[in-house]
Amino acid sequence: MTTSEYTLTERLNRIPVLTKRHKIWGAIIAGLLVFEMADLNAFAYVAPTLRAQWGLSVDVVALISASAFLGMSLGAVVGGILADRFGRKRLLVWGTVFYSVLSILSATSTGPMQLAAYRFFIGAGLYAVTVAALAYVAEMFPRNHRGKVQSLLLAVALLGIPLMSWLSRWVVPMGDNGWRWVFVAGGSGLIVALVASRLLPESVRWIEQHPGVAVDARSADIVDAIERQSVRITGAELPAPVTAQAVPAGTARDLVRSGYLKRAVVMSLTLAFATSAFYGYNSWMPILLTEHGFSTGSSLTYTSILAVAACPGALLAFLFIERVERRTAIMVIYLLTAVLLVVFGTTDSNVVFAVSGVAISLLLYCNTAVIYTYIPEIFPTQLRALGTGIPSSVGRLATVVCMFAIGAILGQLGFTSVFVFLAAASGLAAVTIGVFGERTKGRTLEDISAINGVSTRTVRRRLAGRRADPACPERDMNSNAAPRPVLRK
Template sequence: MVATTLLDKSQGARHSAAARIDRLPIGSFQKQIMWLVAYVFFFELGDLNNFGFAAPELRIQWKLSIATIGLITSSAFMGMFVGAIAGGWFSDKVGRKKALILTTICYSISSLLNAFAWNVPGLLVTRFLTGVGLSAMTVVAITYISEMFPAKKRGTYQGWVMTIGLFGIPFSALVAGELIPRIHYGWRLVFVFGALGLFMPLFSRRLEESPRWYENQGRFAEADKALDRIEARSIADSGPLPPLGDEPATTGKHSKFSDLFTPTYLKRTLMLIGVYVFQTLGLFGFMAWVPTLLAARGFPVVKSLLWVSIMYFGAPVGALIAAIISDKWERKYLIAITSVVIAGFGVVYGLSNAMVPIVILGFCVAMFIQTFAPLLYAYTPECYPTEIRSSGSGVAYGAGRLANSLGPMLIAFLFTHYGYKSVFVYIAATWLLVAVIITAFGPKTKDRVLA
């Protein structure tokens, strides 16, 4: 055990948290993180789409227009903007583990409040609060994964987390499909289901705070203890660890939020903002609106929800693809290629009128969208050092959500004035812009040691 500790007491030498984490094999500790974060994502991703599942029934019960549905959807994205910025900053200040627990509680309670909304103003408020919690949790979670897994595996396990978590979307669609047509208040129960992430803190005791974060704060003794516990579990799983190299020790840094916009990081901050803005417009333009648009075209609500639930089973398949390929090739190029593929399938989907091609093409779009997401979630934290990693991720993620506060109203305008097909031409254009931006301006990050 002496050979694996952070401090070599005979020489006073010190090894960085990055060096010690990157030499670890995948064992029970990392898999515990994977399952717990996946559990949180299961309900987060389901809740992200729950209003889309409830909207067709709400249009009937509350006699809402497409424009009103767009306004309620936009309120959630305004909340996501606030949550992403606040969550990223909060995580950099108080630590990844504490922030993950608190943001999960926040989105779960807010989701529950949706079930008790009785009018449009009330739903505007509860969707805003839900958005705050959802995006704050996501920013914290992707940062936590990037810091707790070895460099050669962090993309793979971001993919596995999303593979498991994404079952929350089709499962929520199935729950909605069963409850909404059968019970007058069934749409309310869908939001109750989305609140079940509230149990996550009960299982979080054995999670460790990020040693990289401790180290960056100058709390070296706490980093030592956390790493000793992690390494002890790894040795129990797999035996002795590989020897450490002779890299210099890491010292605490004091970068601040505003450094994201200094010459050192401004280019990548603007690049990520552009990527997140257009991918968010494209992603939610498809995922959040398909049930409502199908119903508006005359397909029965029951059929549209069934078709959407089948389509969304493509989502975990896509994340599994990401888990397989993410650490094999340079991530920025994988992101660009996937974006182009999504654009192609999206246009063909919009030209389809029959059930079979709608379901098959929708499955493909959902699949490749969720190949894209884990790739981007692994890539984003790699663009920043520990002291502003979560803040940088939050700014980019939040900018996309802010832009999409206008996205639903734009889709409502296109659908109303130019028809169903125009929506999917617009969605394809957003994905092509993602490919151009990341190819032209994104740094390469494969196997990069996180500073």
């Protein structure tokens, strides 16, 4: 077979290196995610000031925090459906425009209920963008590099947290309205959205699943360019494409059938526990420290130091993410995090307090990079965004409950009990993914998407046997699958 007789997806699967085009796309996505991360954490840095200005109780702070996570839960599902239906690029661009405009409007808030409403819709837009970005990276970057790419993108994106933290440290004390500029800054993603609309192509895998929705010729040109750049970088011809197993077009109902049900349930439970630990620690830290005796200024300074650990934490994943099975890495990191959370909440030593706090931040963000790589790998193209969105939605719903639970635990049982609670959540996430998670290391997306124990390699072997048998006509082993499209130059 000539190269033109293979699908674009099969040709993408053989790309061994990151090309110039990959780097441009990665830079654009990282730019989008920088402002997403900044906006996501904006309220945490102004919460102590608003609590004093508006006379907010801990429960009202929890309500405003929870509203954003409730919005993320909605955005994860709706965004997943829209990204699977209309494309990854459209959700990346218009989702960013949506939450950026609302962030700017948040600066006009005059009370907690108005701000909570804005934070709800901002959360929806934020996580619609996240789901689309995760699907895009999984589909458009080489399989032996997508973990490293995801960790690097997250590391760059996480720069938005210390940037927002230090911006808050600067503008909030400037006056009664200083906090409003924090939300205005969160709307700067509009600039990157404009760049993305012009330079970011649609996912080739998504286009092959939706013929007629986009121009196939442009997708073929993109793959041709990537192949030429790969040859120049490696100095050798690319290996021949390998025929991938045909995966039937999916619907939402496919998530509750066969192997996809288990994957959705396992990841939903994992993220329910994991995001509770992650956001319980990060979103509540300024309030927890002030309740523990820190001044507002000292609390913001300490959380700014913790925020600096975010970027190195994601880069930490870069060192091992392509060498270690992802589910194993996630399990081990969450177990270590659980131990450190207990240490952080019980120690009387300032040194141990500071070191364990920074270590927790490093591990939480390191694991975020691994999970961001892992989830979109385990669902097929037609269900990738929705399959990523549903567990994420469950995780955010659990975080809503967690916001109120932490408020109640802090009020009734105190500082230490909050961290025992967070440690238990982290430990349960570790056990769930470690025991029931799917293996993904080094496999193509189509191979991982295979269910019922039938792998791509098995199908190819069976097809080869049938071709060798003249009494048996050549046909697709998956009789329910639509014929594989052939794109010719």
